[in-house]
Amino acid sequence: MAEHAAAPPPGGDSPDSPDRPANGTPTIEVTDVSKHFGGIAALDRVSLTLLAGEVHALVGENGAGKSTLIKIITGVHPPDGGSLRHRGAEVSFGGPRDAQAAGISTIYQELNLVPQMSVARNLFLGREPRGRLGLIDTAGMHRAARQVLGRYGVAVDVRRPLGELGLGVQQMVAMARAVATTGRGASVVVMDEPTSSLEPREVDRLAEVIDVLRADGVAVLYVSHRLDEVFRLAQRVTVLRDGRRVHTGPVAATDRLGLVAMMLGRRVDEVRAHGRTRFGEAHTGRAGEPVLRASGLTRRHALSGVDLEVHAGEVVGLAGLLGSGRSETARAVFGVDPLDSGSISVAGATARRWSPAAAIAAGIGLVSEDRKAEGIIADLSVRDNIVLAALPRLTRAGFVSDRRCDEVVEVFVRRLRIKIADPDQPVRDLSGGNQQKVLLARMLCLHPRVLLLDEPTRGIDVGAKAEIQALVDELAATGLGVVLISSELEEVVEGASRVLVLRDGRVVDVLTGDGIGEHQIMSAIAGASDEPGPAGDG
Amino acid sequence: MTRAGSAPAEHRERAAALVRRAGAPLALAVLLVVGTAAFGDGFASARNAGNIALDSSYLVLIAVGMTFVIISGGIDLSVGSVFALAGVLTAYGAQWGSVAAVALPLVVCGLIGLANGLLVGRARMAPFIVTLAALLFARGLAFAASQEGNRVHLIPADLALTRIGQARVLGVGAPVLVALVVFAIGLVVLNRTRFGQAVYAIGGSSEGAELMGLPVARVKASVYVLSALLAAVAGILVAAQTSSGLPTIGEGRELEAIAAVVIGGTLLTGGAGTLVGTLVGVLLLKVVQNVINQIGTLDAYYQQLASGVFLLVVVLVQAGLARRRTGGGRGVPT
Missing domain, CATH: 3.40.50.300 (P-loop containing nucleotide triphosphate hydrolases)
Structure with missing residues (x-):
């Protein structure tokens, strides 16, 4: 076209x-x-x-x-x-x-339409055709709506509530609305x-x-x-x-590879030496049954058939661009987003109903990429933030045991080297790196078998980054299975012993051992097999 | 652990929507049949119908305003107090004639509605709190205007307002006629004007409406003004009927109006609802009251009990709807 x-x-x-x-x-x-x-x-x-x-x-x-x-x-x-x-x-x-x-019209990613209202009303909201007495000409509006949508090959009953239609159709309506608005x-x-x-x-x-x-x-x-x-x-x-x-x-x-490199802040020809992170030698994990086995994870428009296995003591990296399915995989494994199909088992056991609570009970922890929105509760104290998820375990007969909370907090503050003046100080006063450690502590005090780390070092300073990286190493060495998601390629390259590269919700490449490198990851992301340049498709 | 948007869920939603739309009218019809069968002419008579209509008319006025507010995603708790305040101000203003008796409550109550609207629309405060404050304020004002209820202003019988307010046309009282006219205008405004469409849009998605360029703050402010004005009209009519303004009336009217609106199928979360449903909701509440009155041996408490059951059923159905919506909703890929 x-x-x-x-x-x-x-x-x-x-x-x-x-x-x-x-x-x-x-x-x-x-x-x-x-x-x-x-x-x-x-x-x-x-x-x-x-x-x-x-x-x-x-x-x-x-x-x-x-x-x-x-x-x-x-x-x-x-x-x-x-x-x-x-x-x-x-x-x-x-x-x-x-x-x-x-x-200037905009079609936002989040559809800015009103699902309860009809297709036609959504199309014309704010500029409905008016007839006598300034009243809306409903028949005329429906006619015009059919005509506008017809131009884009959308044939739907324009009187139906928008929310009853598929997302694709909704998107086309949003599009038609935007275009029609700019029509004049x-x-x-x-x-x-x-x-x-x-x-x-x-x-x-x-x-x-x-x-x-x-x-x-x-x-x-x-x-x-x-x-x-x-x-x-x-x-x-x-x-x-x-x-x-x-x-x-x-x-x-x-070319594609060049574009990916620019997005990630790399140069294609650049081959950097190892040692830019504090990750030690790769943790290949222990032999035997994987502690986490997820197969065929599928969620409409997000994931299609992602398989992920993590062994005890292994660090598995997930690489890919924004929206490629990295975070989506972690969220699915943790039970945040429901799946259309696929199965998840931890240490051989499959849960029937999957939810964050079930995931935690099975031994999965997630440190989300959005620290502010989904992680720390800024006004609560360090102590409360750490024990939040573990409260059910620290509770006897409905009462929270303060003594046991204090013990847990003390252990993890020391172990993760969290710099605080007082466990009762609000988390918002801490630096980004220390906030991240508080989140790590929250998950670790649940004694997970698998930890999902989504961008664990984003937005924190260089020194704190190195500390977090070293911590991940230590944790893996104690037998924890780790899934590491990072858009900083060197973290994935040096931290993981196996890297899954995702694109459009699919695993497009699995890199292991010496095969793990920034160039290999970028090539996989860019889809090097596709021909570069504009596809005229004429 | 497989959870996919499936056909049964869709059927369930259809069924729930049907119950939401048709449930109240159906219940009303059943109630009318049962009432007629049980009480015969005592119930199914023109006189009794007239009583129900007159009794419903004030609530219809208030509930029409409430429907606009709730569809816009808000709530107005102040209408019961505003209703009483309007009555008191009507009686108070009657000493200067009919025009003052009508204008004074409309202006004062309109200003209270405007304050509500600006605080909700422009200052983005929670409607529940804002209108709760207005509830207290208006009730206080009503008492202050009548010296803590010690002084009851009477409306002279020879005033035009009294004559109009107590007039009957073809056996139908003025409040009923006013309520019908307001209802009809409300239907047109809600369904056939840009303002009405904006009310739906804002209730459905305030942010979406903003991004679509609708005048969100102005529309929000307007629905509270409308609600207060309609409550004031109801108050004026009551005062004209009773020739006096009592500061104690209308307590709990706001909750009754909310109940009628919700029973009529309007979603408390906003974005969906109809005025016809509201009318049915009002009639349902009033007919229940009437039937229980007919029984005679039953306490008046049973009226509230029955209303409560209706409300609960409707809300349960709505909750089922809402769960279906969010449960299968689209996740936002990060």
Whole structure:
């Protein structure tokens, strides 16, 4: 469908002079925009130009600043510094309404529709066709809704509540709404992970919709972690990392491996020496039955047939890009997200109903990647945070035994070298590294057999990182099975004795021994077997 | 450990939705048949129907406003007090004539609603707390305006308001007519205007509505103003009927209205519900009361007991619905 997948690039791909297709005039110009949240820079002087009629892919790992950049363009956040120009004129949006009025529409990853309302009402909310007396013309609205959806090949009863329909259809409705909104004075459509809940057939349809938009001169900002789509749909790509722009250039001149390397902050030709982490020699684990055996883990749009085995004393690494299924695997094993199919057994025993409580009882611990939202309870004391999950075991006849709590807390504060003045001080006062240790302690005092560590060293300083890494080693040496998830490649490479590489919810490669290396992981992520460059598919 | 979104779950949801939509009307129909069979003409007479209608009309007015508030995802606990305050202010204002008797309560109660609305919509405070404060405030004001209830303002019988308020058209009292007109307007506003659609959207997903560019704060503020104004209209009508304003009336009216709205199938969590359901809910409550009154030997407590059972059944069905929604809902890949 995309016959002209990329306009001929007249210039180079240096970040400072993004080339412009000859026909494209800038629709949005973001110049040196910065945004801070609580002293932390989410965006640091980022520039981005969207041209009329182009699909511009925006990629980056967690914390790269993609969401923040989108929210600045769509008026949700005001920038702290820099300027935003729309069709040549400097603008400052007071909110999403302003941006929409200017013709900038967004399809958020989380569908921003109202599931209880009908398809037609969702499509036209806020701009319903009105007849006599200013009343909504329901019949006309239904007709228009059928017509709009018909353009994109969606045939549904527009009177049905949106929530009763499949996610794919809901996504198409969101899309149609966004496009229809920009229909008058159309200029920009921002798509945030639009395909995360779509079937392949629906992705094709989306591609057709995007073609229609391009033909109309609309600029599309396409955020996705699916590289296939980036190469198939986009003409230019911008890579963000840690709030900075690291690359903007035509997709045609970018190869997959290079793109992955930029997202992860690596250089393809770079081969670094060992010894950048505090991981010792690899822990290959003990022979015999695996302590954790998960097979065929499948969850719609997240995982398809992931197998994972962990032996006692073994560190298994999970590598992959954001959304590849790393964290999803950990969450499934821990019973957070329900599975469509698959089985999990710990030390040979399979639980019938899987839930976090069942997982803990079976001997699985999870330290989540989102420390703030899913981990520590900032206002509670160190002591309370540590014993939280172990409370059922520290309770006699319904009363919590203070003495036993104190013992547990003392043991783990010492063992994990948690730096605190007093076990009763609130956790929020601790550094990120020490908070992470508190979380580790919380899981360890449950005496797990398998520990799932999701980004255990993210957002903590170098010294604390090394300590956590050394701790993981020690724990494995005592016979604990560890699943290590990290977007820092060297952690996975040096920490794990076996690495599963995931892409699109599948294990695409298993690396062991000397086969574990940054280059091998990146190749597997990039899908080196696929041909690089835009797939014109004409 | 396999848990997939399956067909039985869908059927269950359909069934639950059917119960939610059709349950209350069905119960009402059964009740009417049973009442007629048991009490014959004592129940199924024009006079008794007129009594039920008059008795229901005040609650219909309040419940229509409450429906808007609950669909928007909020709650308004202040309406019982506002209802009483409006009655007192009507009687108080009657000394300056009919216009003052109507305008004074509407303005004061409208302002209370506006304060509720701004605190909920703009300051994003919890509706429960805000309207609880308004409940206390309005009740206090009603007592203050009547010197702690010691002084009952009377409305002169020759006032236009009294004559209109006590008029009957074709045997139907003015409060019933007003309630019907308000109900009809409410139907149109909720279903056929952008404002009404925004109320649904905000209740369904406040954040979504915001991102879709709807004027969330303004709509939220408006539903509380509407609710207070309708409670005030009910208060004015009561005052006109009884020729006086008592600060003690309407206690628990807010809960009765909430019960009627929920029995009528409106989700307490917002986003779904109908005014027709609310009307049925009000009638159901009132007919139950009437039937129990007919029995005569039963204490009035049984009215509340029966209402409680209806409410519980409806809420149980709704909980079943909600569980189905969140349980099989989409997880958010991180």
